[in-house]
Amino acid sequence: MSPLVSTRDEQSSTSFIEAMLNPSAARGGLYTFKSLPTFTLKDIESFTKLSYAKLCEDIFTRLNLNLSAPVLEAALRTYEHFDNPLNPAPFLPFSENLFMLNLFSGPTRAFKDMALQPFGVLLSHFAKERKKPYLVLAATSGDTGPATLESLANKDYIKVVCLYPHGGTSDVQRLQMTTQSAHNCKVFGIEGNFDDAQSTLKHLLASKSFLQNLDAQGMALSAANSVNIGRIVFQIVYHIWAYVSLVKSQHIQCGEKLSIVVPSGNFGNILGAFFAKKMGLPLARLVVAANVNNVLSEFINTGMYDITSRQLIKSKSPAMDILKSSNVERVLYALFGDKRTYELLSAFAKEGKYTLTSAELALLQEDFCALDCSDEQCLQSIVEAFRAGFVLDSHSAIGYYVAKTLQAKGSIDKSIFLATAEWSKFAPSVQEALIKAHILPNMRAMESKEVDKAAIEAICNMAHIELPKRIYGLFSKPEVQKEVLPIAQVEPRIIEWLTESKR
Numbered sequence: 001m002s003p004l005v006s007t008r009d010e011q012s013s014t015s016f017i018e019a020m021l022n023p024s025a026a027r028g029g030l031y032t033f034k035s036l037p038t039f040t041l042k043d044i045e046s047f048t049k050l051s052y053a054k055l056c057e058d059i060f061t062r063l064n065l066n067l068s069a070p071v072l073e074a075a076l077r078t079y080e081h082f083d084n085p086l087n088p089a090p091f092l093p094f095s096e097n098l099f100m101l102n103l104f105s106g107p108t109r110a111f112k113d114m115a116l117q118p119f120g121v122l123l124s125h126f127a128k129e130r131k132k133p134y135l136v137l138a139a140t141s142g143d144t145g146p147a148t149l150e151s152l153a154n155k156d157y158i159k160v161v162c163l164y165p166h167g168g169t170s171d172v173q174r175l176q177m178t179t180q181s182a183h184n185c186k187v188f189g190i191e192g193n194f195d196d197a198q199s200t201l202k203h204l205l206a207s208k209s210f211l212q213n214l215d216a217q218g219m220a221l222s223a224a225n226s227v228n229i230g231r232i233v234f235q236i237v238y239h240i241w242a243y244v245s246l247v248k249s250q251h252i253q254c255g256e257k258l259s260i261v262v263p264s265g266n267f268g269n270i271l272g273a274f275f276a277k278k279m280g281l282p283l284a285r286l287v288v289a290a291n292v293n294n295v296l297s298e299f300i301n302t303g304m305y306d307i308t309s310r311q312l313i314k315s316k317s318p319a320m321d322i323l324k325s326s327n328v329e330r331v332l333y334a335l336f337g338d339k340r341t342y343e344l345l346s347a348f349a350k351e352g353k354y355t356l357t358s359a360e361l362a363l364l365q366e367d368f369c370a371l372d373c374s375d376e377q378c379l380q381s382i383v384e385a386f387r388a389g390f391v392l393d394s395h396s397a398i399g400y401y402v403a404k405t406l407q408a409k410g411s412i413d414k415s416i417f418l419a420t421a422e423w424s425k426f427a428p429s430v431q432e433a434l435i436k437a438h439i440l441p442n443m444r445a446m447e448s449k450e451v452d453k454a455a456i457e458a459i460c461n462m463a464h465i466e467l468p469k470r471i472y473g474l475f476s477k478p479e480v481q482k483e484v485l486p487i488a489q490v491e492p493r494i495i496e497w498l499t500e501s502k503r
């Protein structure tokens with residue numbers, strides 16, 4: 001049986017490997033699980049005896065992904081390059097009732113590594129097996145791009161094109177892409193924001209002319225964004241791991257309810273938690289933590305997804321500066337079915353909004369709740385955490401803010417918030433917070449690249465922590481990929497690069 005179907009037409013189904021290689025599903029939908037297997041509390045108890053890799057293998061077997069053991073094992077060996085090879089997602093107790101899950105201990109220091117490191121091995125393996133070279137597109141709000149490049153650089157049968165919003169990322173994020181010198185990788189800044197980058201990617205995935213052009217070059221097309229179900233499956237595992245780790249360390253009892261707070265943008269991270277909950281993980285609430293682009297928290301709280309009167313705002317948490325959040329679609333399908341999903345998303349394409357019925361909203365709120373956080377509240381939370389001995393980045397700080405605020409209101413009880421990036425990727429925001437609180441002295445204005453470097457040095461000095469070597473090393477690398485394109489030029493320029501790079 002094929003386990004994956006289009007969110008907009010469940011008659012159209014495919015295998016996991018096929019969906020990973022070709023993520024564009026029927027009627028403009030996304031591939032997702034038609035139904036999910038479930039596990040019991042007894043199973044969860046047995047999970048406490050497994051390593052991270054074995055837990056992943058167990059979950060993937062239940063999901064019926066049909067990956068052969070040696071291939072999956074090779075993919076999971078990428079976790080050996082994380083800070084602690086045996087625990088790629090360690091938790092920290094923040095207080096008696098609040099924990100933090102560190103998802104940034106991989107090579108590019110953001111949670112995207114959790115899925116993209118093993119995903120890259122799978123993708124390259126199946127491309128090679130088919131003797132078919134793949135072009136892998138990545139549209140990024142800042143962290144998917146670096147993680148995709150890191151995972152796929154120099155891989156056989158793979159070429160990567162990465163699109164990022166020019167001026168819409170932190171300097172460190174940009175340097176992680178523009179200093180990439182692997183021959184099979186191409187990076188373009190685009191004149192637009194992340195929504196434009198993701199729309200361009202979706203357009204290319206469905207563009208007949210583009211596909212014909214690739215075909216003429218003997219190539220096929222895939223994508224590294226969380227539209228690809230191959231990302232999402234790896235993102236289920238660490239939510240289960242977090243719960244099991246808290247059981248193992250006796251912070252919770254097996255079966256006790258836990259809420260998970262997720263700084264959200266494209267909804268791929270929290271979707272992993274949603275699937276884990278549907279499989280039987282005892283989660284109380286899935287909490288969407290949003291920034292000022294609070295379209296997601298408005299949706300969860302009112303049932304109305306409406307971008308008609310919104311302009312994307314540049315916030316201190318740029319990886320969450322998104323209005324068109326792709327993975328909400330997979331939740332709509334799971335709760336309301338393919339016909340309703342098609343109806344709602346057709347309305348969205350036409351009118352820029354859709355509204356759930358009150359019965360549908362009630363169903364959504366059984367699983368989710370949400371709160372947003374302003375830049376000011378984010379910076380204050382960085383300071384508060386810093387005083388307690390934790391250096392948080394400006395995305396993780398939103399998770400912290402939302403968790404403590406909802407706990408104080410009594411809306412959620414025992415919780416874990418997800419730390420999605422190392423502070424070093426967003427050092428100027430951390431520095432600004434600490435300057436406002438008079439913890440760090442004010443700095444004089446500097447050249448852009450120097451700002452991040454100086455901020456990292458100042459924070460390390462003050463907090464007596466070591467320079468974060470994977471990030472700090474970027475400042476001495478040459479920027480070899482500096483092309484910026486208007487959106488209309490993206491398609492022809494990619495074709496041109498493919499032709500050039502063949503010679």
Ligand SMILES: *Cc1c(COP(=O)(O)O)cnc(C)c1O
Pocket residue numbers: 110111112142143144226263264265266267268269270319320395396420421
């Ligand atoms: C990608 C990202 C997010 C948002 O995750 P989604 O899966 O898109 O919701 C949050 N924080 C950081 C640091 C990220 O890189």
